[in-house]
Amino acid sequence: MLGKGLLKGLSETARNFVGSYTDEKRLVTVQYPEERLPLKENTRNFPFLVFDGDPVKGLRCVACKICEKECPPQCIYIVLERDEKGKPQKHPRIFDIDISVCMSCQICVEVCPFDAIKMDQVYELSRFDRFDDLLLKKRDLAKSNDYYHSIHPAEATEVDDRLTAEKAKAEAAKAKAATPAPAASAPSTKSVDPAAIPAKTAAAPAPAPSTSAPPQPAPATAASVIPPPKPVAPAPIPPENLPKPSP
Amino acid sequence: MISEVKEHFHGENGGGGTMTYHVEPKKAQDGAPQGDLLEVSMGPHHPSTHGVFRMDVVLDGEQVVKLKPVFGYLHRNHEKIGENTTYLGSMPYTDRLDYFSSMTNNWAYALTIEKLTGLQAPERAEYIRVITAELTRLQNHTCLIGFLLQDMGALGTPLMYAFRERERILDLFESLSGARMMCNYMRFGGCRVDLPAGWIEEALLVVENYPRFLDEFERLLNENEILIARTRGVGVLKPDLAVNAGVTGPMLRATGVNYDLRKVDKYGIYERFDFRVPLGEHGDVYDRYMIRVLEMRESLKILEQALPNIPEGPIIDPKYKVRNFKPKAGEAYGRIEGPKGELGFYVISDGSTNPYRYRVRPPSLINLTILEDMCLGQTIADAVIILGSVDIVLGEVDR
Numbered sequence A: 001m002l003g004k005g006l007l008k009g010l011s012e013t014a015r016n017f018v019g020s021y022t023d024e025k026r027l028v029t030v031q032y033p034e035e036r037l038p039l040k041e042n043t044r045n046f047p048f049l050v051f052d053g054d055p056v057k058g059l060r061c062v063a064c065k066i067c068e069k070e071c072p073p074q075c076i077y078i079v080l081e082r083d084e085k086g087k088p089q090k091h092p093r094i095f096d097i098d099i100s101v102c103m104s105c106q107i108c109v110e111v112c113p114f115d116a117i118k119m120d121q122v123y124e125l126s127r128f129d130r131f132d133d134l135l136l137k138k139r140d141l142a143k144s145n146d147y148y149h150s151i152h153p154a155e156a157t158e159v160d161d162r163l164t165a166e167k168a169k170a171e172a173a174k175a176k177a178a179t180p181a182p183a184a185s186a187p188s189t190k191s192v193d194p195a196a197i198p199a200k201t202a203a204a205p206a207p208a209p210s211t212s213a214p215p216q217p218a219p220a221t222a223a224s225v226i227p228p229p230k231p232v233a234p235a236p237i238p239p240e241n242l243p244k245p246s247p
Numbered sequence B: 001m002i003s004e005v006k007e008h009f010h011g012e013n014g015g016g017g018t019m020t021y022h023v024e025p026k027k028a029q030d031g032a033p034q035g036d037l038l039e040v041s042m043g044p045h046h047p048s049t050h051g052v053f054r055m056d057v058v059l060d061g062e063q064v065v066k067l068k069p070v071f072g073y074l075h076r077n078h079e080k081i082g083e084n085t086t087y088l089g090s091m092p093y094t095d096r097l098d099y100f101s102s103m104t105n106n107w108a109y110a111l112t113i114e115k116l117t118g119l120q121a122p123e124r125a126e127y128i129r130v131i132t133a134e135l136t137r138l139q140n141h142t143c144l145i146g147f148l149l150q151d152m153g154a155l156g157t158p159l160m161y162a163f164r165e166r167e168r169i170l171d172l173f174e175s176l177s178g179a180r181m182m183c184n185y186m187r188f189g190g191c192r193v194d195l196p197a198g199w200i201e202e203a204l205l206v207v208e209n210y211p212r213f214l215d216e217f218e219r220l221l222n223e224n225e226i227l228i229a230r231t232r233g234v235g236v237l238k239p240d241l242a243v244n245a246g247v248t249g250p251m252l253r254a255t256g257v258n259y260d261l262r263k264v265d266k267y268g269i270y271e272r273f274d275f276r277v278p279l280g281e282h283g284d285v286y287d288r289y290m291i292r293v294l295e296m297r298e299s300l301k302i303l304e305q306a307l308p309n310i311p312e313g314p315i316i317d318p319k320y321k322v323r324n325f326k327p328k329a330g331e332a333y334g335r336i337e338g339p340k341g342e343l344g345f346y347v348i349s350d351g352s353t354n355p356y357r358y359r360v361r362p363p364s365l366i367n368l369t370i371l372e373d374m375c376l377g378q379t380i381a382d383a384v385i386i387l388g389s390v391d392i393v394l395g396e397v398d399r
Helices: A004-022 A066-070 A107-111 A145-151 A153-177 A196-202 B078-084 B090-095 B102-117 B123-151 B157-177 B199-221 B225-231 B239-244 B285-309 B363-368 B371-375 B380-390 B394-398
Strands: A047-051 A076-082 A088-098 A117-119 A142-144 B038-042 B054-060 B063-070 B330-338 B341-349 B355-361
Touching (some): A107 A117, A142 A145, A145 A153, B038 B380, B063 B371, B090 B102, B102 B330, B102 B341, B123 B199, B123 B380, B199 B285, B285 B380
Antiparallel strands (some): B054 B063, B330 B341
């Protein structure tokens, strides 16, 4: 009979139509932005810089520029800090990421030898300005290790363990080199050993990730376009350093 | 309006058989054309052209007498960028070739560099690669049949059903690699990260539920009289022309040629799995549609065998270096059976951190070259679904 196939197909759409009102599994609409799906732990969006303790001095980044060189779309710009005599300071004066160019490939994360750059999960980044507002500066990028723990708990724990082990190894080597000096094990502030910088606070155990809330994004308010770093950071960024909300 | 029709491209220089239904414009008694020919530029903004693709079509009434594909609107200099960036830096760009199936693109490129350097993916990574590639094939074919039905005028319903299922696979990709579509997951000699906890169970659940969707889709459409009327005998491709033009993938198998790189090359660990290669008989649009439905069932079979048997172990070759990766001078061509056909990468290394030459063999582009031969003599509405059945992605055609 001509039309039998059509009727068969229509019965299928009818079943789906009824199911979309009765079947729990088929009620799939999420009322964004009031409701949000929880993000997957591995979800990545744009990079950020991890700091321990102080948001400026505690940056793990030593401005080695490997990520700048390896970044496929060339969206990272780094200038090394120098003191008044011109001596390199092992931290960046300028660290910019143009997120209008960034393609979220996380190759910067893979190549970083200091675990200084990681992938963020912030996704509501619309701006009224095409250029300046999408160029994230060092102060926008700096986020605490605790924030890192809150978004990628498993990965962050692994990184902390590795850094602690590296620090212990470096301390042991230092203690061996300077056996008579008892102060060798004390944290020396003059040291510019790159391994010691990230390790300084990594040794202090971060709050257990299970107790901190899962990365449930806060309800959107008109005032905050980028959610600021979690308040659990030991030294939160002063509000004047946060990116200005768009008009 | 034009007055004469030029010779079409294939058939002159040994390029395979000409099509039998080449239609001359109708002539009146005195030899002058009865009606004028009409030249229509379909695209690049036409919704049926699957992206920024243009067809310059010459019509005699409703029939196509000449068709010229025009592409390059999405050219992004992929190959030249590949020569100016590191080996690893090209990996995220391969995601953007065929943006429906980034996992298979990654695999093809990783396989090429593994041939070049001698890196060997460990057992667990090989399993993960097969699983992700078959999931990619599933979601690519699901999308394609949705789009194809959309081209035929089934507005919305089949496409939405297809996208609903595809979303489950993209969720799996997101929890594995961090991104739904631009996965950037595979590395030379393995994979980037291990499977997260509970991933295999989730994947098994998706695989378990997928046949239900396929049954539903087939009940919805396979006997539909309109679908059959629109697709049977439309856009017939002869096997000899397909072979001579280098067509691969489901397009080639729909003409009845048994050629599947998973069986021919046995790359990865495909020889361990039991699956069949569905073949068509007529080479028309209906066969191309059915081939994809049948291939999805075979992919599910592979997944059912691979997922429970995935071994423990490392996921990447310990010899792989993230920074300062310099293969020895040499060249390699690696190819895999992508969802759209043979996807190949050809890389020449001069021993530095960047490839000396980087070339992609995109299946979509080569499958598109015979578009005119399939469309001649068909109506303009059929040209749309013939293009839809080729399964092109403009990211890959233009690169």
